[in-house]
Amino acid sequence: xxxxxxxxxxxxxxxxxxxxxxxxxxxxxxxxxxxxxxxxxxxxxxxxxxxxxxxxxxxxxxxxxxxxxxxxxxxxxxxxxxxxxxxxxxxxxxxxxxxxxxxxxxxxxxxxxxxxxxxxxxxxxxxxxxxxxxxxxxxxxxxxxxxxxxxxxxxxxxxxxxxxxxxxxxxxxxxxxxxxxxxxxxxxxxxxxxxxxxxxxxxxxxxxxxxxxxxxxxxxxxxxxxxxxxxxxxxxxxxxxxxxxxxxxxxxxxxxxxxxxx
Numbered sequence: 680x681x682x683x684x685x686x687x688x689x690x691x692x693x694x695x696x697x698x699x700x701x702x703x704x705x706x707x708x709x710x711x712x713x714x715x716x717x718x719x720x721x722x723x724x725x726x727x728x729x730x731x732x733x734x735x736x737x738x739x740x741x742x743x744x745x746x747x748x749x750x751x752x753x754x755x756x757x758x759x760x761x762x763x764x765x766x767x768x769x770x771x772x773x774x775x776x777x778x779x780x781x782x783x784x785x786x787x788x789x790x791x792x793x794x795x796x797x798x799x800x801x802x803x804x805x806x807x808x809x810x811x812x813x814x815x816x817x818x819x820x821x822x823x824x825x826x827x828x829x830x831x832x833x834x835x836x837x838x839x840x841x842x843x844x845x846x847x848x849x850x851x852x853x854x855x856x857x858x859x860x861x862x863x864x865x866x867x868x869x870x871x872x873x874x875x876x877x878x879x880x881x882x883x884x885x886x887x888x889x890x891x892x893x894x895x896x897x898x899x900x901x902x903x904x905x906x907x908x909x910x911x912x913x914x915x916x917x918x919x920x921x922x923x924x925x926x927x928x929x930x931x932x933x934x935x936x937x938x939x940x941x
Contacts, residue, residue: 723753811836861891
């Protein structure tokens with residue numbers, strides 16, 4: 680009996696040691712795996728910060744390289760996705776920008792900057808309906824901090840779909856939320872002009888000029904055209920101001936043509 684009991688004890692001890700060894704080895708693997716994962720996340724963040732630094736210093740190819748390296752290490756680094764989307768948007772590589780903004784929102788659905796930028800890309804691509812849907816979604820977000828931008832952009836999407844009355848509503852709301860928003864006044868003027876309400880268009884173009892007197896040429900151009908169509912000689916002064924503000928731009932060229940200046 681003693682022999683049998685001793686044998687069972689040895690067996691139990693051996694089993695316990697084996698079990699303990701297995702658990703220890705398993706925990707070691709889990710710990711090692713976790714350490715490696717944490718290191719990748721940390722390294723990814725380092726590469727993201729390098730990419731952001733290169734972006735700030737306008738070394739864009741180096742920024743792109745570092746951001747892609749960050750995403751290889753951590754595909755869910757939403758900030759790297761967002762910055763890449765922003766860079767591609769600036770380079771007019773819109774499909775790539777859309778891809779990265781959508782990835783940002785997959786990882787962090789409440790990241791409003793990415794949603795706003797996605798809508799802006801759709802505006803740049805003249806995908807007005809999709810842009811409008813994005814900005815409408817933003818306006819439903821209670822924590823979105825710049826609704827005036829979404830109203831202005833949604834208004835612009837409606838304007839380009841020739842839904843001018845809806846555009847007016849959103850440009851007015853943008854102005855209500857941010858009275859200094861000269862862009863919204865200019866866009867409101869264009870909407871009223873499209874609705875053949877010239878007196879309101881003129882008033883809003885003048886308001887845009889009043890709010891941004893130093894560096895905003897577009898309302899001068901639209902006001903000048905409208906005044907010229909009414910036979911108002913003051914139109915010339917606004918074409919001249921437009922050309923003075925942006926002499927080396929497409930808008931400046933258009934103002935130059937109206938002035939017939941070589």
